Amino acid sequence: MPDLFRRRLLMAMALSPLLPALQSQAAQDIDVSRIITLEWLPAELLLALGVAPMGAAEIFNYQQWVGQPALPASTVDVGLRTEPNLELIIQMKPSLILFSSGYGPARDIIDRIAPSMGFPFSDASGKPLTMARNSLMQLAERVGRVPQAKAHLAQYDAYVAGAKTRLAHRAKRPLLLMSILDSRHALVFGKGSMFLEVMNALDIENAWRGETNFWGSAVIGIERLATMHNVEAICFDHENDALVQQVTSTPLWQSMPFVRENRFQRVPQVWFYGATLSAMRFCQTLERALGTS
Numbered sequence: 001m002p003d004l005f006r007r008r009l010l011m012a013m014a015l016s017p018l019l020p021a022l023q024s025q026a027a028q029d030i031d032v033s034r035i036i037t038l039e040w041l042p043a044e045l046l047l048a049l050g051v052a053p054m055g056a057a058e059i060f061n062y063q064q065w066v067g068q069p070a071l072p073a074s075t076v077d078v079g080l081r082t083e084p085n086l087e088l089i090i091q092m093k094p095s096l097i098l099f100s101s102g103y104g105p106a107r108d109i110i111d112r113i114a115p116s117m118g119f120p121f122s123d124a125s126g127k128p129l130t131m132a133r134n135s136l137m138q139l140a141e142r143v144g145r146v147p148q149a150k151a152h153l154a155q156y157d158a159y160v161a162g163a164k165t166r167l168a169h170r171a172k173r174p175l176l177l178m179s180i181l182d183s184r185h186a187l188v189f190g191k192g193s194m195f196l197e198v199m200n201a202l203d204i205e206n207a208w209r210g211e212t213n214f215w216g217s218a219v220i221g222i223e224r225l226a227t228m229h230n231v232e233a234i235c236f237d238h239e240n241d242a243l244v245q246q247v248t249s250t251p252l253w254q255s256m257p258f259v260r261e262n263r264f265q266r267v268p269q270v271w272f273y274g275a276t277l278s279a280m281r282f283c284q285t286l287e288r289a290l291g292t293s
Contacts, residue, residue: 030115030143031095038105039081040066042098042119044275045136047071048152049145055092057081057104064239066271068281089113096143117142121215121273126192128216132275156276163283164202170290174207175199176233176258178225179272180244185219189272192216198279202286207231215273222247226256233258234289238269265289 036055037043043056047069055076056062062071076092079085082104089097094114099107101118110116119135122128133153140149177189189195190208193216199206207228212218225233233256237244244266247253258264267285271278 029095032143032145034093034095035098035143036078036089036092036094036096036114037098038078038084038110039098039100039103040271041100041121041132041273041275042117042135042139043071044069044271044277045119045132045139046098048136048275048277049140049143049148051143051145053098054094055089057084065269066274066278067269069277086113098139122192126216127197128192128194128273129197129275129279132194136275152276156280159280160198160201160283163287166287167202167204167290170204171232172205173263174205174231175286176207176225176228176231177236178233179236179238180222180240180247181219182243183247184222186222186225187217187219187272188225189217194272194274194279195282198282202283204286207233217272223252225258226252229257231258231263232290233264234285235264235266236269236272237266 032051034054035046035051037046037053038057040057040062043053043062044066046053052072053075055078056071057078058081059071059075059077076088078089078092084105086105086109090113097110097114097116099105099110099116099118101120107116107118117139119139120131122131125131136149136153137146140146177195179187181187188208188210190206190210190212192212192214196206196216208218210218210220210224235244248259253259256264267289270282270285
């Protein structure tokens with residue numbers, strides 16, 4: 001069969017209105033070795049259950065921006081998070097496809113390939129970590145990993161409680177979290193972020209009180225950081241060393257209060273929009289950066 005004809009046949013099958021009925025018959029029988037994730041939040045949820053995804057989107061960028069938990073070398077890259085390779089996904093014959101609600105291809109397209117589950121980042125409460133915990137339990141029920149989910153959440157709660165104790169004696173300065181995006185802009189985190197929910201549990205005050213979007217972050221001009229006085233500042237790297245070196249060597253940056261007071265540190269990447277594993281990595285990062293580990 002010519003490759004072009006075969007690709008067209010696979011796409012026609014994916015878009016056929018008859019395929020969902022065929023997929024629904026097997027929706028309750030999930031082979032955990034054949035799960036594909038189209039976004040990084042559900043990939044983390046799956047890894048928290050001890051399940052390695054068969055396929056995941058944008059693995060190279062995942063390594064830059066998420067880093068940990070690491071994806072196994074066997075995980076197949078299925079294309080962009082916004083536009084995954086549907087032909088490849090059809091060929092892989094997944095038992096379940098995971099996605100983030102409102103992100104990527106329409107669910108009716110996904111459901112024509114395999115059963116699917118979507119997970120929201122947050123809701124009106126502005127507590128994405130709480131949402132992620134609920135999503136973890138929903139996924140665990142779907143794939144038969146409820147004991148693993150409960151054990152993981154218990155481990156997470158115990159770790160955060162221990163981190164709070166270990167961080168209790170740090171200087172009570174507000175903490176500014178950022179990532180440098182380009183020579184003129186930084187990403188900062190505040191209300192509605194996963195980081196803020198963790199910091200509240202650790203009794204750490206967040207320094208950024210300005211505007212944030214649905215994701216709990218805001219892109220700001222770097223010059224606005226000059227208004228941040230008496231704070232500790234942490235910058236998350238994402239394999240952008242040359243850019244950070246360029247920005248931090250400027251007179252503007254050297255004039256920042258937290259730089260002059262030697263309260264600025266660069267740390268490895270932590271996924272800003274992750275779940276419990278990212279939250280634990282964030283706790284570990286704070287302990288190392290604030291000198292209490």
